[in-house]
Amino acid sequence: MIKCLVVDDEPLGRECIINYINQVDFLTCVGSCTNALEINTVLDQEDVDLLFLDIQMPIMNGLEFLKMTSKTPMTILTTAYPNYALDGFDLDVLDYLLKPITFNRFFTAVTKAKKQHQLTENSNTQKLIKEEEDCFFIKCDGKYEKIYLNDILFVKAMQNYVIIQTNRRKYVSLLFLKNVEEKLNSTDFIRVHKSYIVALSKIDTIENHEIQIKTFKIPVSRNYKKTVFPKILGNKLWSGGTNTI
Structure with a gap:
């Protein structure tokens, strides 16, 4: 009406x-x-x-x-x-x-x-649906917290817990990193270490065995380096020579 x-x-x-x-x-x-x-x-x-x-x-x-x-x-x-x-x-x-x-x-x-x-x-309906698809809830400090996927910087494993670091704050929840990885879109997130998953769009710098996102320094393990760097850089690397990381 x-x-x-x-x-x-x-x-x-x-x-x-x-x-x-x-x-x-x-x-x-x-x-x-x-x-x-x-x-x-x-x-x-x-x-x-x-x-x-x-x-x-x-x-x-x-x-x-x-x-x-x-x-x-x-x-x-x-x-x-x-x-x-x-x-x-x-x-x-x-x-x-x-x-x-x-x-x-x-x-x-x-x-x-x-x-x-x-x-x-x-x-407006499509926008609301997209917003709901682009978020999830986790149990944190005895309550359910909504997290938007595009707000995530990285996820870190801590034994049986994970830390989900966002632009605003960090959330600690009883989850396994493997289960989190299965739910995240592989085109937007990548595993860089046995203990870390990072948001590709949030990466600021790459140096040797380390990624920086804002003020956070995140290690890149040797086992993941060969697949991680090409995916991060893709065709976005402008170079006039044959420099390698």
């Missing part, structure tokens, strides 16, 4: 749009205003997806409101003056309805709004 706010200083103008909204099953009217100064008050109190905004109003017209407001819902302009159309589209409005507004023209505009709303909802 798309939540609509109608802004028009003329009672008949508001009534026309509200009546049209009530005839469309995917729209609902959550409020109306008589001038642009009231809009932000309503937006603070209600979730509004679609704004029907008259242009010619006292105190502040609709175009002035859009120019002064950095974030607004989808907006359909309503006006009796066709010469404002170009200005409206320069402000990224969804559509422009010329009064007197017919229902057919209204329905065309709100169908466009419906498609845009669905695209936004789908994008």
Whole structure:
């Protein structure tokens, strides 16, 4: 359901749009205003997806409101003056309805709004799914802590425990490094030592048998060196000679 706010200083103008909204099953009217100064008050109190905004109003017209407001819902302009159309589209409005507004023209505009709303909802849903896929929970200090994969710097084994070091802090949990390694994406993380797994994107420097991530120095064992360095450097090494690490 798309939540609509109608802004028009003329009672008949508001009534026309509200009546049209009530005839469309995917729209609902959550409020109306008589001038642009009231809009932000309503937006603070209600979730509004679609704004029907008259242009010619006292105190502040609709175009002035859009120019002064950095974030607004989808907006359909309503006006009796066709010469404002170009200005409206320069402000990224969804559509422009010329009064007197017919229902057919209204329905065309709100169908466009419906498609845009669905695209936004789908994008937000995909973003939430991705965020959930990119995180996990571990038991730490008697509670379950959420950790985002892109926040991990490295994982260190400590007997039956692991330390998961992130950008913000370290987490200690009763886990085996082998089990952690199985759950991490091998394209993003790499085992560099029997006791260490590091995030490839977080590596700052490589020197001999050591990797540095921020202030942390992490050993690279001889057994892993031959596979680790080519994977870290890949085709990102710019060199004019035959220098080797």
